[in-house]
Amino acid sequence: xxxxxxxxxxxxxxxxxxxxxxxxxxxxxxxxxxxxxxxxxxxxxxxxxxxxxxxxxxxxxxxxxxxxxxxxxxxxxxxxxxxxxxxxxxxxxxxxxxxxxxxxxxxxxxxxxxxxxxxxxxxxxxxxxxxxxxxxxxxxxxxxxxxxxxxxxxxxxxxxxxxxxxxxxxxxxxxxxxxxxxxxxxxxxxxxxxxxxxxxxxxxxxxxxxxxxxxxxxxxxxxxxxxxxxxxxxxxxxxxxxxxxxxxxxxxxxxxxxxxxxxxxxxxxxxxxxxxxxxxxxxxxxxxxxxxxxxxxxxxxxxxxxxxxxxxxxxxxxxxxxxxxxxxxxxxxxxxxxxxxxxxxxxxxxxxxxxxxxxxxxxxxxxxxxxxxxxxxxxxxxxxxxxxxxxxxxxxxxxxxxxxxxxxxxxxxxxxxxxxxxx
Numbered sequence: 001x002x003x004x005x006x007x008x009x010x011x012x013x014x015x016x017x018x019x020x021x022x023x024x025x026x027x028x029x030x031x032x033x034x035x036x037x038x039x040x041x042x043x044x045x046x047x048x049x050x051x052x053x054x055x056x057x058x059x060x061x062x063x064x065x066x067x068x069x070x071x072x073x074x075x076x077x078x079x080x081x082x083x084x085x086x087x088x089x090x091x092x093x094x095x096x097x098x099x100x101x102x103x104x105x106x107x108x109x110x111x112x113x114x115x116x117x118x119x120x121x122x123x124x125x126x127x128x129x130x131x132x133x134x135x136x137x138x139x140x141x142x143x144x145x146x147x148x149x150x151x152x153x154x155x156x157x158x159x160x161x162x163x164x165x166x167x168x169x170x171x172x173x174x175x176x177x178x179x180x181x182x183x184x185x186x187x188x189x190x191x192x193x194x195x196x197x198x199x200x201x202x203x204x205x206x207x208x209x210x211x212x213x214x215x216x217x218x219x220x221x222x223x224x225x226x227x228x229x230x231x232x233x234x235x236x237x238x239x240x241x242x243x244x245x246x247x248x249x250x251x252x253x254x255x256x257x258x259x260x261x262x263x264x265x266x267x268x269x270x271x272x273x274x275x276x277x278x279x280x281x282x283x284x285x286x287x288x289x290x291x292x293x294x295x296x297x298x299x300x301x302x303x304x305x306x307x308x309x310x311x312x313x314x315x316x317x318x319x320x321x322x323x324x325x326x327x328x329x330x331x332x333x334x335x336x337x338x339x340x341x342x343x344x345x346x347x348x349x350x351x352x353x354x355x356x357x358x359x360x361x362x363x364x365x366x367x368x369x370x371x372x373x374x375x376x377x378x379x380x381x382x383x384x385x386x387x388x389x390x391x392x393x394x395x396x397x398x399x400x401x402x403x404x405x406x407x408x409x410x411x412x413x414x415x416x417x418x419x420x421x422x423x
Contacts, residue, residue: 002252004159005227006195009134009249013117020158020256025151029133030058030111032120034102036065036366037140038081041121042088044144053088054150060092060111061085062102067359070367100332100358103127103300107212108334110241114230115249119152124300124382126219130211131238132230132249137219157224159195160185161257164202166266171417174210175301175380175400177263178217179271183281184261188222194258196226197251202265203228208237209304216301217382220278270415272378273398276386284403287413294377295408296389297401298329299363302380305335307401311353312344314405314419320352321411327354327369329361365390378407 003011011018013026033041038061045053053059061081069075085093094105102122105111107130112118114132119125121143128135138152146152162181168174181198185191196218206214211228218226228234229250270284297303297311311328320326328348330336336358339345345355354369362369363381371377371390377397379389384396397413406416 001256002254004195004255004257005197005229005249005251006134006157006159006225008251009115009117010154010156012115018156020156022156023153024156025153026117028058028119028146028150028152029116030060030118031143031146032060032062032102032106032118032122032125033143034065034120034122035063035078035081037121037143038084039077041140041143041147042084044141045147048144048148050148053147056088056090058150059090059147060094060106061090062094062105063096063099064101065360065364065366067357067361067367068096074367098333100334101300101303101360103212103216104304104331107131108241108332110238113238113242113244113246114234115246119146124216124219126223126226127212127216127300129215129225129227130208132228132234134225134227136225155193157193157195158258159197159255160191161260162196162198163260163262164198164200164265165262166202166264167205168210168265169268171270171402171420172268173400173402174206174213175217176268176271177206177210177265178214179273179281179398180263180268182217182220182273182279185221187220187277187279190221190259192222193224196221196223198226198228199251202263204231204233205265206233207306208233209306212304213301220382270400270403270417272403272413273384275384275395275397278382278384278398284399284413284415288415290413292376292378292397292407292412293323293325294371294375295324295326295404296362296369296377296379296381297404298327298331298361299381300331300360301382302401303329303331303335305338307380308335308339308344310401310420311405312347314402314409314416315351315353316347318351318409320408324408324411325354326408327356327361329356329368330358332358362389364388371396378404378413380404
C-alpha cells in the first residue's frame with residue numbers, strides 16, 4: 001500500500017515506515033517558540049531535570065505576540081523571554097529590530113525546509129506545510145520535552161486530499177482558496193486531526209504568499225497539518241535562504257485518503273467569512289453594502305509584500321472615508337523595510353491608513369488596535385470568533401487583502417475586482 005506525503009515525512013523522521021493511527025516518536029528538525037509561551041516552556045524544561053538543551057540550533061525564538069511590550073506585564077514577560085534566549089545561547093532569536101511574525105520569519109529566513117518536521121508553540125504552525133514540511137502547533141509542555149530530547153510523539157494522521165484544477169482567477173488569492181476549503185471541511189469537523197494534502201495542477205498557479213496563507217488557514221478546520229508538496233515554486237522561494245540540502249518527495253500514486261475533494265480554481269470568486277464562524281463563507285458580492293468601520297491587513301495569514309502592494313494599488317491617490325479606521329501591519333521587518341524602499345508606506349499613510357511595526361497586533365486581541373465595543377471589522381486574519389480581536393460585542397469578517405482594502409475604501413464590503421483593474 002502506498003503512502004501519503006505526511007506519512008512519508010513522519011516515516012523519515014522515525015527511521016521506519018509508519019501507518020495512520022500509529023503512535024510514534026518523531027525526531028524534530030526545528031522548534032519555534034513565541035514570546036507569549038516561551039517563559040513557560042523554558043520553566044517546564046528546567047523542571048525536567050536537565051540543564052542542557054538537546055540541540056540549541058534547532059530552536060528558534062520569536063518575539064511577536066506582545067510586540068515591543070504594550071504594558072508592564074508584557075514588557076517583563078518579553079524581558080524574561082530574552083533572558084532565557086541569552087542564558088541558553090539561542091542563535092536564532094528574532095527580537096526587536098530583527099522581529100516579525102513567527103511563521104513569516106521562519107519561512108523568509110529559510111528555517112523551514114521540505115520534508116522536515118517543523119513545529120511551533122502556535123496553532124498556525126500548519127503554515128510550514130506551504131514549504132512541503134510537516135508543521136503543526138505544540139503545547140508548552142511538548143516544547144519543553146523537545147528541548148530536552150529532540151523528539152515528540154504523534155499519532156500518525158490519516159490524510160484528506162484536496163485536488164486543485166484550473167488556475168487562480170483574477171481578483172482571487174490564496175486566502176480565497178483557503179476560505180473555500182474551510183467552508184467545505186468545516187471547523188473541527190471533517191478534518192479533525194487529519195493531514196490535509198493540497199495537490200493538483202492548480203497548485204502551480206499559487207505563489208508562495210498564496211500557499212502560506214492557505215496552509216495557515218487550514219488550522220481552522222482542526223487539521224493536524226496541511227501540506228503542499230514541494231515543487232519549483234518552493235525551490236525558487238527558498239533560493240539561497242538555506243545552505244542545507246533537501247529532497248523532493250510526493251505521495252505515492254496508490255496512497256490511501258479518507259476523502260478526496262476536487263476544487264476547480266477557475267470557478268472561485270472573492271469570498272468573505274462572516275461573524276462568528278470561519279467556515280461561514282459567502283461570495284463578497286452577496287455581502288455588498290454591509291457596513292464596516294474598521295479594517296485590518298496583517299497577521300501570520302497576511303501582511304506580506306504582495307498584499308501590501310495590492311492595498312497600495314487600491315489606495316493610491318485615494319483616502320479612507322470619514323470614521324473608517326484601517327491598520328496595516330507588515331508581517332516582518334524585512335517586508336516593512338522593502339515596503340518603505342518602494343514608497344508603499346508613504347502612499348498608505350497619505351491615504352489615512354495607520355502602518356505599525358511588525359507584530360501579531362490585534363489578531364488575538366492582545367494589543368495594537370484591539371477592537372472596541374460595536375466595531376465592525378473586515379480583516380485578513382484567520383479567526384473571527386466572538387471576542388477574538390477584542391470586545392465580545394465586536395464583529396469580524398475575514399477576507400483577502402484585496403477585499404479588505406477595497407471594502408475599507410468604501411466603508412462597506414465590496415467585491416474588489418473593480419478596483420484591481422486600475423493601472
